[in-house]
């Protein structure tokens with residue numbers, strides 16, 4: 001039997017703009033107690049970038065991680081805008097399922113379709129959150145039908161069509177399995193994630209493969225590659241090979257590793273198969289490149305890049 005990491009889930013959160021992703025993630029963070037009492041969310045979870053606010057779209061993918069019932073849940077924000085198709089695809093390759101947030105009044109909108117299509121193409125299983133159920137004109141059962149029609153139209157397979165639905169008001173911090181029985185808890189959302197999103201495969205005894213999916217930059221650490229450990233383990237101080245997309249290979253020493261907790265990055269000594277982490281130590285690390293053992297070089301398939309990456 002395949003071993004899985006029951007203590008971990010990796011999901012992407014997808015939605016049309018303004019359907020409530022940011023508010024929902026804030027609530028999940030608060031409900032889980034990932035923030036200590038005296039620690040306020042200084043900025044909204046995923047909407048902190050000024051350009052984003054100006055343009056009303058989410059440009060930078062951001063990671064949030066929440067601990068719930070002994071499980072670490074990585075939640076990756078996903079741009080809804082079609083200009084970021086490459087980034088959306090890359091994020092979908094890092095996760096094992098998606099949380100599709102749909103406004104219970106507005107229903108499916110163009111970006112709902114765009115991001116759902118990408119998720120279905122990657123064979124991911126969506127959990128549907130029908131948000132804004134508190135709106136006086138919310139029409140939950142109609143919208144669930146619309147969502148189902150969209151799944152069918154986009155070619156969802158039988159497993160994907162069996163999507164679970166949770167009804168929520170991210171604004172009020174309520175959710176439930178039925179539209180008219182809201183409770184002041186986010187538990188149904190968490191429990192549905194744990195039940196329906198597959199846990200990552202635990203192949204930590206295989207040779208390391210880590211793929212850079214997103215880039216970040218820090219004045220002290222330089223370039224930082226964010227991505228998923230697809231197999232094996234990676235440690236601080238380890239000498240590893242970076243397989244460049246042009247076919248060349250550069251060796252480097254892992255200077256620092258970071259995991260995610262809440263909205264913060266935390267230093268860790270080791271990460272293993274399934275983990276989503278940030279790796280520092282290689283100046284010219286780029287999206288799509290694979291980090292692997294020097295003695296066992298095997299690149300992961302390249303990724304689509306169609307937008308300017310961080311220089």
Ligand code: GDP
Nearest residue numbers: 017018019020021022023131132133169170171
């Ligand atoms: P995002 O663009 O998907 O991140 O959406 P936001 O979380 O920024 O929410 C967009 C707007 O919808 C904000 O004004 C929120 O206060 C509002 N909103 C979010 N969730 C709810 C909800 O459950 N009910 C109502 N009535 N409004 C909500």
